[in-house]
Amino acid sequence: IVHYRHGACHRWRHDSLLKTSTMKAYQYRMGEPIAALQIVDLPMPSVEPGQVLIKMHAASLNFRDLLVVTGQFPRVQQEVIIPLSDGAGEVVKVGSRVTTLKLGDRVTPLYCQSWMAGEMQDEDTAWSLGGCIDGVAAEYRTFDEMGVLKFPDHLSYEEAATLPCAGLTVWNSLHGPCPLAAGDTLLTLGTGGVSIHALQMAHAAGAEVIVTSSSDEKLARAKALGADHIINYVTTPDWDVAVREITRGRGVDHVIENGGGATLLRSIKSTKRGGWIHIIGLIAPGEIDPVHILLSGVTLRGKEVGSREMFAAMNRSLSHSKVRPVVDKLFAFDQLPNALGELGAGNHFGKLVLSIA
Structure with a gap:
């Protein structure tokens, strides 16, 4: 009653x-x-x-x-x-x-x-x-x-x-033509909404996650959420070199690239041959010589959110992992x-x- x-x-x-x-x-x-x-x-x-x-x-x-x-x-x-x-x-x-x-x-x-x-x-x-x-x-x-x-x-x-924009964009990136697999390595730039969604989803999938930030406090919070490696890009401006060292020279499988033209070259240098760079953000303008893309063998894929079908798949995954x-x-x-x-x-x-x- x-x-x-x-x-x-x-x-x-x-x-x-x-x-x-x-x-x-x-x-x-x-x-x-x-x-x-x-x-x-x-x-x-x-x-x-x-x-x-x-x-x-x-x-x-x-x-x-x-x-x-x-x-x-x-x-x-x-x-x-x-x-x-x-x-x-x-x-x-x-x-x-x-x-x-x-x-x-x-x-x-x-x-x-x-x-x-x-x-x-x-x-x-x-x-x-x-x-x-x-x-x-x-x-x-x-x-x-x-x-x-x-x-x-x-x-x-x-x-x-x-979820509708930031969360689904990350899901589309990590579960698109070359899905992230357990044991893969993901680099995500910064600690904004997209990057933290990427950290949480990749960690839940069993991937090794590298996070960059200018703040040691934010990096500590990222570590608490499951980041395996953290890099302060102010104290380590050559963060692409640090990424290569972490991956024993191999480079990462995936990059969530939300910095724009100002960070794209270092993202390419951080990625393994045949790896994927998911272009999501346009925070900082810049230009890059296409020769770096040609010689690296990476795939650059632009993202604009995702479909209803992808959203439903993401929701099922979140219901299972209980990620918040x-x-x-x-x-x-x-x-x-x-x-x-x-x-x-x-x-x-x-x-x-x-x-x-």
């Missing part, structure tokens, strides 16, 4: 909320500074027969979000947009034709709403949240049934919100400009997350 009454009260609470005609959301207008980001009242989303209404509980930040709100996102985006691509929430209304989801399901929207399986197509790039179409920095969002996935039971909303993404700091909903400023400063370890509920 107690559980029944709690559930009835829970449904009544959502029913009363859904009777309101407006919701709170952030909007960004192209060309404005980050400080101009503001919370506005928008109409409550309607729900079509094949859609679900999600009450958003949390959203995580990616470097890509900074590119969007500084006008540097390398895709056509809306003039006015709800920012942020990664979030998690609860199904509070279900369309009449929806069969795979029910009220109360805890879900994460897909970063790319149209990419279901196989290789990404050019037309899929127009369906990325928080850049080309409205994102998740809102109290409520409507998605097609296939545009969301239930996330593992052991994760909180805040932890699950880190690292949330470094939680911000209140009205602190998004501050959170983006902290993201730009690069002092975080793991992910920065916005609380929406």
Whole structure:
């Protein structure tokens, strides 16, 4: 009886909320500074027969979000947009034709709403949240049934919100054409969201992991999460030489390369012949002579998140390993400009997350 009454009260609470005609959301207008980001009242989303209404509980930040709100996102985006691509929430209304989801399901929207399986197509790039179409920095969002996935039971909303972009990009890297195997060696640069996801997933898969950072404190935290080797790239600027020494001259099997042009040459020098460098980040610009790629025999593979099929596989793996993404700091909903400023400063370890509920 107690559980029944709690559930009835829970449904009544959502029913009363859904009777309101407006919701709170952030909007960004192209060309404005980050400080101009503001919370506005928008109409409550309607729900079509094949859609679900999600009450958003949390959203995580990616470097890509900074590119969007500084006008540097390398895709056509809306003039006015709800920012942020990664979030998690609860199904509070279900369309009449929806069969795979029910009220109360805890879900994460897909970063790319149209990419279901196989290789990404050019037309899929127009369906990325928080850049080309409205994102998740809102109290409520409507998605097609296939545009969301239930996330593992052991994760909180805040932890699950880190998966759609950062987590899935790493999964695509480590389980793509040349899957990471137990005993392989992975080098990941820095200790931001992508790098820490890579450390945790690779460690769970039985790989040997090397992590770089400019902070001994962050390297100690990475060691506690399972890093086998740590390198401070300030005190060891020739970190590629150190990587070669760790691997007895062989080089690593995989690199999570999120530094950009400024670090790519050293990443190539750190990789074994025939190894894989997964190009994920564009933090620092730079140029590289293609002769280094030619002579090294490495494969450079660009990543842009992953498909629904990959997301489902990642969730199954996380449910088995019980890995919990690292949330470094939680911000209140009205602190998004501050959170983006902290993201730009690069002092975080793991992910920065916005609380929406």
